[in-house]
Amino acid sequence: MLESISYQQSIGFPLLSIVMFLPIAGAILLLFFNSKNHQSIRHFAFIVALVDFIASLGLLLNFKQGVAHMQFVEKFAWIPAIGASYHIGVDGISLLLVLLTTFTGAIVVLSTWKAIDTQVKEFMICILLIQTFMMGVFVSLDALMFYLFFEAQLLPMYLIIGIWGGGRRIYSSMKFFIYTLVGSLPMVLGLLGIYFNYHNYAVAHNFSVQYTFNLLELFLVPIDPQWQVWIFWALFLGFAIKVPMFPFHTWLPDAHTDAPTAGSVILAGILLKMGAYGFVRFSLPLLPSATYRFAPIVLALSVIGILYGAWVAMNQEDMKKLIAYSSVSHMGYITLGIFAITLNGLMGGVLQMINHGLSTGALFLLIGMIYERRHTRMIKDYGGLFKVLPIYTAFFAVAMFSSMGVPGLNGFVGEILILMGTYPTSRLFTALAVLGVLACAGYLLWLFQRVFLGKVTNPKNKGLKDLDLREIVVLVPIVIMMFWIGLYPTPFINIIKPSVEQMLKQMKTKPNTSMVESYNAAMQKPIEKLSFHKDLINEHRSIIN
Amino acid sequence: MELLIIILLPIVGTILICTIGKKSKLLRNACVLVPAVVDFFLVAYLAWQVTHGGHYSLNLVDLSFFAIKFEATALSVYMALSMTFLWILTDVYSLGYMEHEHAQTRYYACLTLNITAAMGIVFASNLITFFIFFELLTVAVYPLVIHEETEEAYRAGIMxxxxxxxxxAAVLLATVILYNVTGTMYFVPGGIPELASQSKTTLTVLFILFTLGFGFKAGLVPFHSWLPNAMVAPTPISAVLHAVAVVNVGVFGFIRVIYNVFGAELYQKMGFHHIVAILASVTIIYAAVMGLRQKEIKRMLAFSTINQLSFMLIGISSISMVSRMGGFLHIYFHAIMKITLFYCAGAIITQSGNKYLDKMGGLAKHMPITMTCFTITAIGIIGLPPVCGWVSKWYMMEGYFAQGEPIFPLVLILSGIIELGFFAPPIMAAFFKEEVPGSFNFKQDTSKLGNEAPWTMLLPIVVVAILAVVFGVWGSVPHYLVKPVLAGLTGQVF
Structure with a gap:
């Protein structure tokens, strides 16, 4: 993670920046569209999202596997006085999340064809903006930039829920906004704590650079264990609310229920991952001693979240709310895997972020599709849908099985990795998490039975139309990905593994001997542009020697 | 390559069945039959090759924690051979049985998909692969259990x-633990060596989890109650899944755990074989007594299945090679006999409209062939010569007597007597008693066979009934079939 290779080494042009800013450019162009011409706005937004996805595939193709360092790095001075810079790059952990973002983006735009017919232009602008902001979070290598993007996505999401939502949309959007904002204030303090810790260290050791937000440099400076405690909890609050972890989850069901389908998909698919990503990118490598110290608490909260989420999901009558609570439960697995601090657990956590994005995203899409037809999400209004909508039922079953973690689909691979990774850390929590798997099967199968099986009890359901071509096109790519990850996860693991391994090494050997070793190794193979300064390296060399 | 075809062909068949649907019955029936037939011949070919020193394996995914790998061992081809053969018969039988049923596409699609599940389980070379197909089997059988779509069926489905x-979930947890304590989850002949150095607690926890996991599928008391309730499924499903595939997979799981995970030695050192044998004995007696109290023919057969499955468990967890041989043989013989009984039950229920045991009087006059086959195999289930059940029972008892534990043979004998108690009355009634008016509701003579079922149903019945007798009198069968399996599992030749 320490070394980074700039884009010049891999490809000749700033692909990552293009992928990141293409949606925002599209949003700006959308401003010039006639807002009454809905169809052309939709087409244009879809083309932008699709091109963005294709461009992000370029990242995947040019990504060098088997190495842990940051790739496609771009760095320009931004506010030199405080050491902030425009600094982006991806490693194995963030690459998949970027791909998930562009993938979901294209699908979401296509799924809103019929669902959104008021203020289409504004809606598409919001969606495209949020795309850029979310990718910004995943690729930022500068702590300040990370924070800015982390906050920036609040606004479009707030608008999406507040304007295009249903039910108590104003209440829900405010709740979402306030919760996240409350979380991010201590997060700022935490990031500043890290920033000034570096400053003090630099002054004490007479570095030439005294201020920096550069994550790669911040990684190198040890933080006093006492300090780590405070910073850990400050960051924890911000990330845990975003995930959301029990007991900070209450904003999620409201936001999901009242958001439009596209909002729910983005929320469940990607926004929640930002919290988990924050843990992986900041808490673990920067604050290893505090992480080890408090991991049991976080693990316990995760398991409570898993079981509590499942329990509450079982009692829901609104399908969307049920899936929202299942999200609380499933995100618990992700934090469980991350804070098990083992190779398998972390790989599982990162992979499960992708899996959860796919399966829950698909479920929300499907519920949105039936809502467009019947304008109700209550389970009791349905029954026997299999007879009326066989294709829809088939897709729902696959998404549900993926969410349940049925072997052969993606959820299982992530789940088994997490369970295997958690076992060495805590046997009790592993056993409880398995119970959660069971509970999940319980509420999802029950939902399936009530909605799809039996006789068509409600005459209003009799004339429903099955999925049309556009809807099938929306769902098929997700299903393909589910089977791909479920049956042949090797390429995904190959991408994730080196970065996770490197990070674990970095956690275990503070102060950073391994990083300097890997730096030395890198120096023998001349890499031209390394993005941190010589003082730190010399400092750490003296620690080793 | 052969393995890949065996696993994939039924999936292709399933997809084709779904796409063809109701458009062409002929084409659909072809898609039902071809995968089963091709799989059977491929398995037979593999069986020949493997017993003559051939080696077949297939690696699809190879990560340390997640590997999808298959291997053809003597044990897997042994299991696969009986399954695929009986699957063909069940497919044929279904063609007749399902003629006028609803949701045929779903039925045939799931039935064919289950071939993949079963083949995946028996050919899996590690626990993860095993688990994947184990769960696939669970999931793909569900639509078949609720086939009738009645309240009763849904309740049975939930259960x-x-x-x-x-x-x-228990198997999953066990796999996770096993991987973490030994670093492997591959099935190793003679057991995973790293397990020997583990603490007693770890081993006991693993044993409990595995017993729980496979006990559910193998219908061990007190985890058995789903099986009689699942009899609401169409009869061919009860036959092939609840007498052959699903429940035998439970037994197969025990075999894998005993011989390829713990290893027979460690298993015995820890005294686990006694626990399994005692659990199985309790199951045998309990299920036999419960069988006596049943009024419906299929529920009675379900309890008989629960009872017979525990015979196998007693056999395979024994120390003695002879008893083990009996256990392994019983997997085959029970499958053949029980599937005949279910086929007959299905024929009786569909033709006469009667599913109650106490209304069987005079049935043999209407359905002589069916009742004869029923009687023959009932004799076998009870354990009397010359039908094959006695051979396996004999071996099991001989082994236990030889090792000085006569209690288990006594259990087997007692169970045989009780089973005589519930098979004899309906059979006697059918042959020798007068018909009670109104107990049957035959349709008007439609076939040349009188009131017998159509030939698609009758043919499988006759084939398996004949097989049951052939295996009962042809003495060298057990040696020919089971010896390579046991040699491969334990490394001992006897």
Missing amino acids: YGVYLLTGG
Whole structure:
């Protein structure tokens, strides 16, 4: 993670920046569209999202596997006085999340064809903006930039829920906004704590650079264990609310229920991952001693979240709310895997972020599709849908099985990795998490039975139309990905593994001997542009020697 | 390559069945039959090759924690051979049985998909692969259990799901623990060596989890109640899945755990074989007594299945090679006999409209062939010569007597007597008693066979009934079939 290779080494042009800013450019162009011409706005937004996805595939193709360092790095001075810079790059952990973002983006735009017919232009602008902001979070290598993007996505999401939502949309959007904002204030303090810790260290050791937000440099400076405690909890609050972890989850069901389908998909698919990503990118490598110290608490909260989420999901009558609570439960697995601090657990956590994005995203899409037809999400209004909508039922079953973690689909691979990774850390929590798997099967199968099986009890359901071509096109790519990850996860693991391994090494050997070793190794193979300064390296060399 | 075809062909068949649907019955029936037939011949070919020193394996995914790998061992081809053969017969039988049923596409699609599940389980070379197909089997059988779509069927479906998914979760947890303490989850002949150095607690926890996991599928008391309730499924499903595939997979799981995970030695050192044998004995007696109290023919057969499955468990967890041989043989013989009984039950229920045991009087006059086959195999289930059940029972008892534990043979004998108690009255009634008016509701003579079922149903019945007798009198069969399996599992030749 320490070394980074700039884009010049891999490809000749700033692909990552293009992928990141293409949606925002599209949003700006959308401003010039006639807002009454809905169809052309939709087409244009879809083309932008699709091109963005294709461009992000370029990242995947040019990504060098088997190495842990940051790739496609771009760095320009931004506010030199405080050491902030425009600094982006991806490693194995963030690459998949970027791909998930562009993938979901294209699908979401296509799924809103019929669902959104008021203020289409504004809606598409919001969606495209949020795309850029979310990718910004995943690729930022500068702590300040990370924070800015982390906050920036609040606004479009707030608008999406507040304007295009249903039910108590104003209440829900405010709740979402306030919760996240409350979380991010201590997060700022935490990031500043890290920033000034570096400053003090630099002054004490007479570095030439005294201020920096550069994550790669911040990684190198040890933080006093006492300090780590405070910073850990400050960051924890911000990330845990975003995930959301029990007991900070209450904003999620409201936001999901009242958001439009596209909002729910983005929320469940990607926004929640930002919290988990924050843990992986900041808490673990920067604050290893505090992480080890408090991991049991976080693990316990995760398991409570898993079981509590499942329990509450079982009692829901609104399908969307049920899936929202299942999200609380499933995100618990992700934090469980991350804070098990083992190779398998972390790989599982990162992979499960992708899996959860796919399966829950698909479920929300499907519920949105039936809502467009019947304008109700209550389970009791349905029954026997299999007879009326066989294709829809088939897709729902696959998404549900993926969410349940049925072997052969993606959820299982992530789940088994997490369970295997958690076992060495805590046997009790592993056993409880398995119970959660069971509970999940319980509420999802029950939902399936009530909605799809039996006789068509409600005459209003009799004339429903099955999925049309556009809807099938929306769902098929997700299903393909589910089977791909479920049956042949090797390429995904190959991408994730080196970065996770490197990070674990970095956690275990503070102060950073391994990083300097890997730096030395890198120096023998001349890499031209390394993005941190010589003082730190010399400092750490003296620690080793 | 052969393995890949065996696993993939039924999936292709399933997809084709779904796409063809109701458009062409002929084409669909072809898609039902071809995968089963091709799989059977491929398995037979593999069986020939493997017993003559051939080696077949297939690696699809190879990560340390997640590997999808298959291997053809003597044990896997042994299991696969009986399954695929009986699957062909069941497919043929279904063609007749399902003629006028609803949701045929779903039925045939799931039935064919289950071939993949079963083949995946028997050919899996590690626990993860095993688990994947184990859960696939659970999931793909569910639509078949609720086939009737009645309240009763849904209730049975829920019970089935809850029970078997709980078992699956136990197996999952056991796999996780095993991987973490030994670093491997591959099936090793003679057991995973790293397990020998583990603490007693770890081993006991693993044993409990595995027993729980496979106990559900193998119908061990008190995890059995899903099985009689799942009899609401169409009869061919009860036959092939609840007498052959699903429940035998439970037994197969025990075999894998005993011989390829713990290893027979460690298993005995820890005294686990006694626990399994005692659990199985309790199951045998309990299920036999419960069988006496049943009024419906299929529920009675379900309890008989629960009872017979525990015979196998007693056999395979024994120390003595002879008893083990009996246990392994019983997997085959029971499958053949029980599937005949279910086929007959299905024929009786569809033709005469009667599913109650106490209304069987005079049935043999209407359905002589069916009742004869029923009687022959009932004799076998009870354990009397010359039908094959006695051979396996004999071996089991001989082994236990030789090792000085006569209690288990006594259990087997007692169970045989009780079973005589519930098979004899309906059979006697059918042959020798007068018909009670109104107990049957035959349709008007439609076939040349009188009131017998159509030939698609009758043919499988006759074939398996004949097989049951052939295996009962042809003495060298057990040696020919089971010896390579046991040699491969334990490394001992006897």
